[in-house]
Each structure stands twice: as C-alpha cells, then as structure tokens.
Amino acid sequence: MTAADHIALQWFVRGVGTLDPEDRRAFDDWWAADPSHAAAWARWAEDWSQLDALPAEGLQHLRHRLAQDKARAAAHRPWGSPLRFLTGRLHRAWGRPTFALASLCLVVASGWLGWSHWQQQPVFVQTVATGFGQQSEVQLPDGSTLRLDTHTRLDVTFRRQRREVILPEGQALFRVQGDTARPFDVVAGPLRITVVGTRFSVRHTPGVPGEEGVRIAVEEGRVRVARSNAADPTAVVELTAGQQVSSNAAGVLGPVAAVAPAGIAPWRDGRVSFDDTPLSQALAEFERYGASRLVVRDASVAALRLTGTFDPRRLDNFMRALPKVLPVQLRTQGDTTEIIAAPLP
Template sequence: MSRSAIAEEIVEQAAEWQVLLSSHAGTVGERQALQARYEAWKHARPEHAQAAGRLERLIGDVRAATCTPVLADAGQQALAAGRRVVRRHGKARRMAGAALLALAVAVPAAWLPLQHYSLGMLLADFHTQPGAWRTVRLADGTSLTLGSASAANYRYDAGRRELELVQGQLMVDVAKDASRPFTVVTPEARITALGTRFAVTRHEGMTELFMLESEVRVQAAGTPAVPGLVVRGGQRVRIWADRVGAVQPLDVVAAGNYWHDRRLVVDDMPLPQVLDLLARERPGLVSFDRQALARYSVSGVLDLGDPERAMQLLATSFPIRVRSFGPWLIRIDPMQENPPPG
C-alpha cells in the first residue's frame, strides 16, 4: 500500500474513532472498553498519535468554550462527509477536514456558525471568517484582499498564476509578469488579467466582475471556445457558466469605498441582495423569505462593520421586522399589512 493511501486511512480512522467515542451510548463499562481500544490504536503508531492528537486538541478547546452536549445523530453524517473529504484532498486538507467533521460530531452547537459555509471554504488556502477581511501578499507579489466569509485557492508554478475563488469576494492588485498570465477562476468564469486592479464576487450560479483599473479578458466557463470579452476600468459584468452578460458602468469611487472603508454604497439594489451582503459580515445565519422581500429596493450607504445596526436601519425604511434569536440567528420578515376596512 502506498504512503499516501496509508495517510488517508489514518485520517479516516481518526475521524471514525471520534465519531464512535462521541456517539456511543452504552454502559460505563462499554464506554471504558471502547476508550481502551481507542488508546491502543492511538499508541500503535506515531502517525496514529499525531492524527488523534490534533483532533483531540481541537475538540477539547471548543468543548471548553461552549460546554455543549453531544448529539449522536451527527455521527453518521460526519463520517460519510469525512470519507468524501479524505478521497478528494491532499494530506494536510484531509486532516483539517477530518478535524472539522469530528468537531461537528463532538460539539454540534459549535457547528452552527459554520453550517452555511462549505468545506471547500474552510479547507481553502486562504479564508476569512464572517466579519473579518484579510489582505495577503501572494508568492508572485500580487496583493489579494478577501472580503468577509470568503475563500480562495492559489496555484502558482513556472507557467501559471491561478486564483480560484471558492466563495465570497476578493480584490486583487496584480503583479506584472508577462510570462505567466494571472487568472481568477470560478465555476462560472475565467478572468485573465491584462492589467492591475479588479474585484470578483461569487453569487449562487453567477460570478460578478468589478473592473477598478486597466482591463481583463472574461470567458464563461462552459464556452471556452468563444473569444473572451475585454472588460475595462469603470465597467462591471455578470458571468454565468454558459454566457457573459452585458457590460454595465461601474462607480469606481463607490467600489473603492467598499474595499477600503467597508462602506456599502447601493443604488436601487434589491433588498435580498443587500441582506446577503450584510449576512456575510456576521457569524451565524440571517434567515428571510427572498420572494417576500424582492419587491423592495435599497439606495444608500450602509456600514459593513456593524451589520446588525445596518439591518435595524433598513427596518426603519422598509416595512420589515428584524428579530434576533441569540448570537447565531437573525430572522427578517415583512410586516403584516393592515387588512382593508370591511
């Protein structure tokens, strides 16, 4: 058996042990026997101890912070997901995936802030938590800024510079290198830099490009044979897997304020889209009926640094009710209209 196959087995076994230990509901004697078997497995090989130790430390830290009871039902779901993760990712990411999945089993309430983010996000080369923005310098000198709850993978070698936007939004100030084109890819789009600064946002089934400076070439992912569309500074465009939309004008000053001052400037933007952007800026879930709120459009300036206050401000301008249920859930509903007089 190859070394990588052994590594996959160890990661999966460590996750399986955490599932078993967390979900076992037998007698005290049975639990002690299971614990003894786990200890024997852990000390059988150094690799076992390393994998088990990482999982134990992560679970122990979060348990201490949350004091959450264990729920056995999450066990089989986490184990099934863990098997998918160890087949798809390299060694380091398989270990991280197993740790996260075991955490979901051992401390279910700790999973709530993470549940509407994909494993792809959590295992990415670069990612941010809700409310956190991050700027990093890539190996080629390019400056990458990730917005809240965003993630990206970077592939860099002698012939290419490719940034995969997994989730959320990013802005890049591209370092010049004529021998290696710089490309941002999503499931819907391939965006090749011909200049410097631009931003990209992923929506469900659609990618949006904001051109701040210079120009890029854009292709829909599903139509690689179609010549790319050149998009220039002061323009924006939406891209679906099968087509590139019409080029629209972009307010470069407002876009700059968004990335530099975390101020959201909107002009006739549908309320559900505004709520999506605000929801990225906080942990947990913002729940609302998109169809019921789609008739409202927002124009104004909102502070992304305080999304809860921004939502309450929207409630003073629109007939909506904003309710908080603890730190992890906000529910937004349209106010009931008064019935016509009979």
Template structure:
C-alpha cells in the first residue's frame, strides 16, 4: 500500500508542526498566537490538518509496545516517533524541529495501515475514542465554545486551547491567555487543563486558568480542583510534584522560579472577571499585566529592556480590558513609569527619569 503523502499535505503538516513547536515554546508571544489564528482562518484545511497532527501525536505518544501484535512490530510507529524525538535531542533548534517532524510524518503516513489495527483494539484502549480539536480567539475577542463532551469554555482574548478526549480522561492544553471552564460532569473521565508545567484537574466544576508572562493562575468559582506543579529546588524544576486542592472561592498561582504558591481566597464573583471585560489584579506584576493587555491591544506593548525593574512593580486594582489607554495611564499614575508612544508600531513602558 502506498502511504506516501501528497506534497501539499506534507507542506501543511510541516506548517502545523512548526506552529505546535512555536506555541508550546515558553517564549511564544501574543503576536505568535495572533498569527496562528490568522493561519487557521486562512483556509479550512489548516485547522483540519492541525487538529489531525495534534491527534496523531497525542494518540501515538500514549500507545505502548503491547498495543500491537508481534508480527506488526517492525518497528512500531510509536517507536519511530520516539526515535525521531530522541535523535533530535542535542541538535540545533532548526535541526531538532526537522527531526521531530520526521516522526510526525512517519505517524501520519502510517494512518492507512494503523487505523484498522486501532479500530480493533479492546475498548479499554484510550486511543480508540480519541477526538481532538483546536479553538482560538482573536485580539480583544471573548469567545464561547462547546467541547465534544459538553463542557462550556469561555476563551479570553488571544487565547488558544487544544482539547483531546479519551475513554478514560479529558485533556485540554492552554497555550496562552485565559479560559473559564464549566465542566460537564463525568466521574469516569477526569477533566484536566495543562498550562505550561501546571495541571488543574476537576470532575465537574467551574474554574479559571490563566497563563501570562510565565505566571500561571487557577481560581475556582464552583466545585473543587486539584492543581499540580513541579517542585522547585534551588531554582530548578524537579521530577517531584507539588499539589494543592482548591474549593470554591479559592485560588493559587505558580511560576517556574517559585513553584506552586499557597492557597488564598477569592470572591467567586471575581473569578474570570475578564468575561465581563474586567481585568482584576491583586498583587500581580507589571509584566503579567502587560502580557494580558497585549491580548487586547492592536499595538504591541513592551517593557523597556534597559529598565527591567519595571516588570516587577506590583499592581492592584481593576481595569477595563478594552480601554488600553486608561489602563496604561493608571499604572503610570501609580508607579514611576512613562508611556512612550513615539514609535507608532509599539508602546514602550520606561522608567521615569529621576525615579
């Protein structure tokens, strides 16, 4: 059977893989996410191919060597994918991307052969019920979507999620921004949201997950959520995991430097206040606020690299996400910051002279 891909399909898969790597990189910017949304909207095939690429990676990354009969192991497609990833370690970034993509192509090209095998697996195999979908919102847009399991998700501005479903679990990856989840109850399949190294797991509840400037936040409006994050020792992540249990009216945050923080209280009415256009902060940094503001602003907002201390200034208060001018003027009134608009293509936050 000829399993070679058409050149056009291979080109779209290459583009999909490039977007996967870019969006999952901690250095991904709001501009990257805006360009990704534009790429998805440019052609219906883009979203379809991207969803399939995510599906194949999620599926074959979870198969074990016992999932196939011995006469089918020459070698398994999972082994080819893993081998490509292993070979990529230690290579340059460009070479690593090419090697990893070779693994994706090996998996996708094998679909014609593998699908009959997968469909014959026992019902206990998670991959037999796999569904994957990508949802994204535009700059300044709040978008409501319904996932395949009935879960209602509200996406904040410039936010992208990738949802994957298995017989034994439901998994969503938040690549940036914020999302509020009203989870459809299903005790047989826990619902988890991954943002960076943070994972929030619930059975049936309403909660908010935010990712901005390397800060990850979870707040619960109803029900209960378990949050996990790598244990940080001497400033480095370990293989150990720290966990916090949150109930309604509680929140927690995590960073790669400090790890998972202590649980604190929050007014349930203020959980995901951004759904009503309000950005509410209680001790957040300027860096985090700027990260959020960039999801609403049509002009990129930056912090002067020669004044890094600005990024750590603390912010408390509520702002209207759509009124970027008022937000910036407010923080300039509170802190020794000057809003530099001399460049029409960007807004720069600088330290006030003499401060």
C-alpha cells in the first residue's frame, strides 16, 4: 500500500463532505499536489462504493465508530495510527492489492456488524397476561390491538425493522396495523405467523388435551404460516379471510379449512364452541376459565362427542343442558359433580 493509498483512506474515514474549512483546504492541497493522489482516491472510491448499500444513518454510525477506534489506537499505540500498523502487517503478508480488499472487508464487516446490532436493539418491550377467567385488550404503540382470552401470555418486542409477539400459552385476537416496512410476526410453539395488516386469531394451548398444537384463523387480510425452524420454503401456508389451519404439537400443518360459523374467536363474546368434540376435551376447555368442579372418570363417557356453544362463566346452564344432548346424568358429591352414563331405558 502506497503512502497515497494510505492517506486517501484516512480522508475517506473522516468524510470529506463533513470537513471544516481549514481541513477542506488541506484536503484540496493534498489532492492537487500529485496526480497519484487523485488515482489513489479513485481506487478507494471504487472499493468504497460497496458501502452504498448501507442506509445513510448506518454509514454515519460506521464513520463515527471508525474515528473513535482510530483515536483510541493513536492514544495507546506507539505506532500512532492503527491503519499504519495494519498496513505494514498486511502489506508484508499479502501485498497491496490483497490488502486493499482485506481492508475494505474488515471495514465493511465491522461496520455492518455494528449497524446490524443497532438495528436489532428493541425499541419497545412489553409482557401482557391474563389470569383464569380474565380477558384483556391492549393497544400497542404502532396502533395494533391485542385481545387476550383467559390464561394467556404474550411477550411483545418491537425492533426498528420488525415486530414480534411470542405466545407461550393461551389464545389471542390480533388486529395488526399495516406497515410494509415492519412485518408483524407471531411465534406460537413451533409455528411463525407473518402478516402486514389484518385481523386474525391464534391459539396455542399445549396443556389442553386435544389442543396441543396451534390453530390460526383469519377474519380479514392475509397471513403466512410456517414452521419457525423449517428450512423448506415450500412448507408454508397462506390464509385469507374466512380460512383457518391447525397444526399438531410438532408443527405439522393440517389442511386449510373454512372458519367455523361461530367465527375466529367466539371467546371474545364470552362463548366457547365445540364441534364434535370429546366431552373430556370440552371439560378441559372450561378449566381454562376457572375451576369447573366437573369430573368424568368413565372412559366411554369421556369419549362422547359434544357440539354446541356455551358460556364458560355460566356452568349451571351447561350442566342443565348436558343431559339433554348426551346420554349422561350428573351426580354431585360435596363440591364435585361427576358426569356418569345415564341408565339404559
């Protein structure tokens, strides 16, 4: 690396467009002093053009970091300039052409890592949760709205280029404010749901028998559903309004189906709906809203299929209706009610 190359790189690091009048005159004098200076500048200009992909804010951040590194090195190293030391080491090892490329790679890599780290820093973090029998609605800074059902937790993280909500357990209704520059992701168990602007529901209740997987239903707009750890880009399902899909606990997606007549989230109106659901699974669903004190010990009774819509906060109505729709009767002992098979006529 020639002295002209070295000095040209120094000027690039400083940023000629930001020089004060005195330093600008010094740069102009250096430029005019020898034709080799302009040639060195042109070589670095060609290499430096690779940094054009960085946003302006990121480029300014990079220059600031490089200037800081140079100042620290000059204050603590006997060679006075980190570039001069690095120039000598790499020039002896590889020669000037390889040094120019290596120098640029080092600058680009360190600058990009710094910029990428800055981009990934959260700008908003919030955890919201509901207890048994509770529901809650939360508005996010971007205008999106989250409606949480009972026994649900959401971890919200916004970054500069993306928005993410993690649903460890429960079910929620999402009304997402459109922002094409910042997609909105919901991570539920093994699945990632990506949207720009829409209204949809996600259920992830691994502790409920028969509901260990994830269910996504769309009311408005479009969402993309994929396994969060899948490398196969074809393992993706796109849902539009009126469609839903479910997965098992491992994230294997089932067929796309129409949303049930009860809608994507009947729980927002204080209802739970069952469609040919085993009685044991229906009772587990009621337990999400509080202690039902309903038990079933007979496996054949537990396997009976139930269809209907009920208010989980009014179990007395459910208990009165149950013997009318299934061949069962209720036997109460203390504060527990057992559901048993009705006697044969």
